[in-house]
Amino acid sequence: MPIDKFIKLESAAVPLPIENVDTDQIIPARFLKAVERKGFGDNLFRDWRYLEGDEPNPEFVMNNPEYSGSILVAGKNFGSGSSREHAAWAIYDAGFSVVVSSFFADIFKGNALNNGLLPVQVTPEYLEEVFETIEKDNKAKFTVDLENQTFTNNTTGSSFEFEINPYKKTCLLNGYDDIDYLVNMKDEIEAFEQNR
Amino acid sequence: MEAKTLFDKVWDAHVVKKVEGGPSVLYIDRHLIHEVTSPVAFLGLKNRGLKVARPGQTTATPDHNVPTTNQHLSIVDELSRNQVDKLKTNCDEHGITFHGLGTEGHGVVHIIGPEQGLTQPGMTIVCGDSHTSTHGAFGAVAFGIGTSEVEMAFASQCIMQPKPKRMRITVDGELKPGVMAKDIVLYIISKISTSGGTGHFIEFTGSAIQSLSMEGRMTVCNMSIESGARGGLIAPDETTFEYVKGRKYAPKGEDWDKALAYWKTLKTDDNALFDTEYTFDAADIEPMITYGTNPGMGIKISENIPTSDGLKGNDKKSFQKSLEYMGFKEGEPILGKPVDYVFLGSCTNGRIEDFRTFAKYIKGKKKADNVVAWLVPGSAAVEKQIREEGLVEIMEEAGFELRQPGCSACLAMNPDKVPAGKYSVSTTNRNFEGRQGPKARTLLSSPLVAAACAVSGVVSMP
Numbered sequence: 001m002p003i004d005k006f007i008k009l010e011s012a013a014v015p016l017p018i019e020n021v022d023t024d025q026i027i028p029a030r031f032l033k034a035v036e037r038k039g040f041g042d043n044l045f046r047d048w049r050y051l052e053g054d055e056p057n058p059e060f061v062m063n064n065p066e067y068s069g070s071i072l073v074a075g076k077n078f079g080s081g082s083s084r085e086h087a088a089w090a091i092y093d094a095g096f097s098v099v100v101s102s103f104f105a106d107i108f109k110g111n112a113l114n115n116g117l118l119p120v121q122v123t124p125e126y127l128e129e130v131f132e133t134i135e136k137d138n139k140a141k142f143t144v145d146l147e148n149q150t151f152t153n154n155t156t157g158s159s160f161e162f163e164i165n166p167y168k169k170t171c172l173l174n175g176y177d178d179i180d181y182l183v184n185m186k187d188e189i190e191a192f193e194q195n196r
Numbered sequence: 197m198e199a200k201t202l203f204d205k206v207w208d209a210h211v212v213k214k215v216e217g218g219p220s221v222l223y224i225d226r227h228l229i230h231e232v233t234s235p236v237a238f239l240g241l242k243n244r245g246l247k248v249a250r251p252g253q254t255t256a257t258p259d260h261n262v263p264t265t266n267q268h269l270s271i272v273d274e275l276s277r278n279q280v281d282k283l284k285t286n287c288d289e290h291g292i293t294f295h296g297l298g299t300e301g302h303g304v305v306h307i308i309g310p311e312q313g314l315t316q317p318g319m320t321i322v323c324g325d326s327h328t329s330t331h332g333a334f335g336a337v338a339f340g341i342g343t344s345e346v347e348m349a350f351a352s353q354c355i356m357q358p359k360p361k362r363m364r365i366t367v368d369g370e371l372k373p374g375v376m377a378k379d380i381v382l383y384i385i386s387k388i389s390t391s392g393g394t395g396h397f398i399e400f401t402g403s404a405i406q407s408l409s410m411e412g413r414m415t416v417c418n419m420s421i422e423s424g425a426r427g428g429l430i431a432p433d434e435t436t437f438e439y440v441k442g443r444k445y446a447p448k449g450e451d452w453d454k455a456l457a458y459w460k461t462l463k464t465d466d467n468a469l470f471d472t473e474y475t476f477d478a479a480d481i482e483p484m485i486t487y488g489t490n491p492g493m494g495i496k497i498s499e500n501i502p503t504s505d506g507l508k509g510n511d512k513k514s515f516q517k518s519l520e521y522m523g524f525k526e527g528e529p530i531l532g533k534p535v536d537y538v539f540l541g542s543c544t545n546g547r548i549e550d551f552r553t554f555a556k557y558i559k560g561k562k563k564a565d566n567v568v569a570w571l572v573p574g575s576a577a578v579e580k581q582i583r584e585e586g587l588v589e590i591m592e593e594a595g596f597e598l599r600q601p602g603c604s605a606c607l608a609m610n611p612d613k614v615p616a617g618k619y620s621v622s623t624t625n626r627n628f629e630g631r632q633g634p635k636a637r638t639l640l641s642s643p644l645v646a647a648a649c650a651v652s653g654v655v656s657m658p
């Protein structure tokens with residue numbers, strides 16, 4: 001699926017100060033039975049977000065109208081566990097286009113980038129600061145600038161320069177995906193097969 | 197010539213091209229698929245008007261969703277049935293070998309690959325499933341991919357991947373009696389944590405690793421991913437060659453000789469450098485069990501659950517939240533804790549050796565009345581062997597029954613779900629919240645420890 005472009009974003013953020021949020025929490029296995037990419041956003045963080053009987057859990061941040069925005073800020077080691085891309089789809093489909101954490105699991109990071117969801121890895125100290133800013137003001141805005149690779153806390157003015165693979169950056173800025181690239185390499189791949 | 201690690205040798209031999217400032221275009225020898233992570237990729241392919249480029253290098257099996265009883269009947273759950281049916285239609289449309297329910301080739305995707313000889317040293321193997329790392333036991337570079345990458349592999353037989361860093365974990369010495377491969381890997385993860393391996397590909401080596409059977413090596417590589425690593429691998433040796441030889445898709449005749457000569461070169465050169473190294477002493481390892489909600493939260497069964505003393509801030513909160521979920525208290529012994537369910541199976545411990553170990557322990561004993569036990573073979577071939585070796589009789593006499601192959605309670609997408617609040621001693625790989633059913637509590641262990649718990653009805657030493 002071709003991805004949406006990502007260039008720059010200014011938004012409030014939704015805090016999830018929990019560590020080791022694994023893919024079974026992001027989207028439990030029982031919601032992986034679809035054969036199309038549809039409706040995953042509704043089941044994002046399903047078992048935290050809803051009480052038994054499908055009632056929204058008032059204690060969960062996504063059910064609190066005070067919090068909004070398309071940036072999700074989470075504790076360290078986000079996205080560990082399975083390779084299910086449904087995790088990235090669920091986050092994206094629920095309206096997030098950036099996830100901030102001090103550490104991401106590898107497969108999750110790759111999956112996110114392949115779907116136009118930008119993982120921004122910051123230092124533990126910077127992450128603390130972001131959480132504090134949101135705690136003081138849940139409407140606080142942040143600016144994510146992919147071109148310059150900066151994440152800025154609009155309240156404090158402090159800016160963090162994040163890393164991203166240059167190739168992936170180009171893909172996101174332009175909305176390209178890897179499949180187009182690979183399909184265009186058909187001849188080179190055939191030549192490789194011949195020469196092994 | 198530059199000294200190379202085993203991982204470098206296999207990886208480098210598959211790089212079609214290195215993208216400037218970006219990932220490598222990596223050629224894939226084998227692509228394994230199952231019903232959960234493939235349908236959206238097939239759909240994507242269709243939307244682009246493409247066909248699977250190398251259907252002959254792709255193999256399919258439905259495993260995640262399937263029931264483990266009455267497999268000859270139609271699957272009751274409509275969504276599961278739909279996914280399984282969809283896999284079959286997609287495979288037919290693209291000319292991909294499909295091992296359907298009830299056929300002799302059916303089973304959990306990571307069990308059937310090695311069984312059929314599809315998994316061979318020196319290969320690159322991918323699957324839309326993180327435990328693809330299992331195949332690394334053969335000296336293959338094997339790792340899990342997302343659905344976008346499944347679509348890439350379909351479209352071009354290549355994927356784009358940055359090259360991971362290299363880690364070596366050496367386990368030297370002799371294992372104590374009762375210590376299985378599962379204990380080794382649970383021990384390692386308890387030491388390096390669930391993020392310790394991030395960004396790396398791990399080579400496992402040392403005399404304790406070399407002494408393992410292929411089954412045991414697969415268990416270790418299977419769980420390498422739980423340390424956050426991209427995958428794990430073990431240099432192929434006589435044990436490996438012996439296992440591969442004669443299998444359905446293994447090279448034959450002259451091809452075998454040629455392959456073997458190449459496979460023998462697949463080892464880390466003496467001076468090769470690793471980015472990270474760990475060494476452990478096999479004598480320090482004892483039967484393990486997990487007490488928390490990630491695979492790094494493991495202890496020796498004889499130990500007490502750790503306390504949160506010394507932890508701060510979010511670390512402390514996460515630890516306490518985990519114990520609360522499990523219904524355990526800091527510092528208390530794990531021995532003697534009640535057990536409601538025992539699950540033997542999965543791509544971690546669903547192979548013949550695991551069933552032999554389990555059967556040997558329970559022979560002449562009785563299942564505890566308070567325990568519900570699910571014994572689920574990893575594949576139809578494992579099931580057949582269990583029957584042929586007379587293990588079923590041993591199980592039945594002890595009050596156990598054998599079910600049919602599939603992932604089952606490993607991720608509870610099928611009807612085998614552990615009820616809320618219940619304790620499940622499981623030979624699987626993940627004890628995440630809700631992994632075996634909403635609010636279910638999972639304790640990961642070896643098949644031997646699982647057998648001891650099934651018989652005593654509480655957490656106990658084998």
Ligand code: SF4
Nearest residue numbers: 327542543603606607
């Ligand atoms: S047995 Fe468990 S870990 Fe293995 S493939 Fe199935 S669900 Fe995944």
